[in-house]
Structure formats: structure tokens, C-alpha cells
Amino acid sequence: MKISIKIGADEKKFIDRVSELSGKNVYSCYQCGRCSAGCPFAFDMDILPNQIIRLVQMGLAEEALSCEAINVCASCFTCQSRCPKGIDIASVAEALRQLRDPQEKDFFGPDDVPRELADELPQQALVALFRKLSK
Ligand code: SF4
Ligand code: SF4
Structure with a gap:
């Protein structure tokens, strides 16, 4: 059975912007959870690193931009070293912070x-x- 999810124009714009700012293809994540299992700061996050990516994949901008996890991420790159797709969640979190706080300051x-x-x-x-x- 083929399941398809429709992403609207606004959601696609958000996904593309995060991909552009982070330089990462968030679509390639298949939610294996290896990033979250190894993240040394997951205990202090409101959502797990793989869930940050999932929110972006679904174009849920409000939820992704308001999660505390993007502030907690310490850019340690453990997730990237464990990810079979080489996804660097630190860069995705940084892109989300840039979109949330766009002041040139x-x-x-x-x-x-x-x-x-x-x-x-x-x-x-x-x-x-x-x-x-x-x-
Ligand atoms: S390790 Fe990579 S592919 Fe697996 S859930 Fe995390 S970001 Fe996605
Ligand atoms: S870079 Fe961020 S999300 Fe990735 S393992 Fe380190 S603290 Fe966790």
C-alpha cells in the first residue's frame, strides 16, 4: 500500500529554507533514531533530535521553531557521526534558530x-x- 502525505506550499517553503540554510537534505532522514540514542544532551531536550528533523520534514514550522531542543543542542556532532545519512542536526538546529531570530545582530x-x-x-x-x- 502506498501512503502519500500532501505538503502545502508554505510547508514546502519552510522545508526548503531549512535545507538551504543548513545545507542538509532533511528528506533523507528515515527516522532510525540513532542520533537521539547517542545525543549526550537528549535528556535535557523537550523533543528528541530525530523529532526535530521529523517536524521539519512535515513542514511544521511553528512546532520546530518553538521547541527548546534547538537551544539545548550543543553542536557536538555526535549525531552526525552516528547518522547513516550523515545528517548534521547541529546545522539544522542552527538554521531553525536563524529563522526564529532573524535580526542581523x-x-x-x-x-x-x-x-x-x-x-x-x-x-x-x-x-x-x-x-x-x-x-
Ligand atoms: S540518525 Fe540520521 S537518519 Fe537516523 S533519525 Fe537521526 S537524522 Fe534521521
Ligand atoms: S549536535 Fe546537538 S543534537 Fe547532535 S548529538 Fe550533539 S547535542 Fe545532540
Whole structure:
């Protein structure tokens, strides 16, 4: 039995925009769940990483843009290393944050990092922060 789901023009526009910004083909995800099983921050997310992708695949912009999980994602790339399709959920989450906060503005930049903390914080944490709060 063939099941087809109709995606409207608005939904398609949203899906295409997320794909364009992230550089990822979200259609290729087949919901195996390997990303969520390995995500070290899934415990703190309101929806799982594979569910972020599912919302985008279905064009559910409001739900995807309002989920807390896109803020919690730490851009650690564990999901990408586990994904059989090479999908990088960090880039998808970043694209969703860009669509949610479209102002051409940096909310946080290198000059905002206190000197004493800059020497102590792991570089990965700083890069993740810049990616989340800078345009
Ligand atoms: S591991 Fe990849 S294919 Fe599997 S659910 Fe996650 S994003 Fe989709
Ligand atoms: S990049 Fe984000 S979604 Fe992927 S494993 Fe790391 S925290 Fe989880």
C-alpha cells in the first residue's frame, strides 16, 4: 500500500529554507533514531533530535521553531557521526534558530567573553555559544 502525505506550499517553503540554510537534505532522514540514542544532551531536550528533523520534514514550522531542543543542542556532532545519512542536526538546529531570530545582530561575540573565563572555558563551548548567539 502506498501512503502519500500532501505538503502545502508554505510547508514546502519552510522545508526548503531549512535545507538551504543548513545545507542538509532533511528528506533523507528515515527516522532510525540513532542520533537521539547517542545525543549526550537528549535528556535535557523537550523533543528528541530525530523529532526535530521529523517536524521539519512535515513542514511544521511553528512546532520546530518553538521547541527548546534547538537551544539545548550543543553542536557536538555526535549525531552526525552516528547518522547513516550523515545528517548534521547541529546545522539544522542552527538554521531553525536563524529563522526564529532573524535580526542581523550578534547577541554574543568574542569581545563579550570575560578574559578570565576565556582561558578556562573549553573552545568547543565557546564555538557552540557563538554559533547559537551570533548571526
Ligand atoms: S540518525 Fe540520521 S537518519 Fe537516523 S533519525 Fe537521526 S537524522 Fe534521521
Ligand atoms: S549536535 Fe546537538 S543534537 Fe547532535 S548529538 Fe550533539 S547535542 Fe545532540
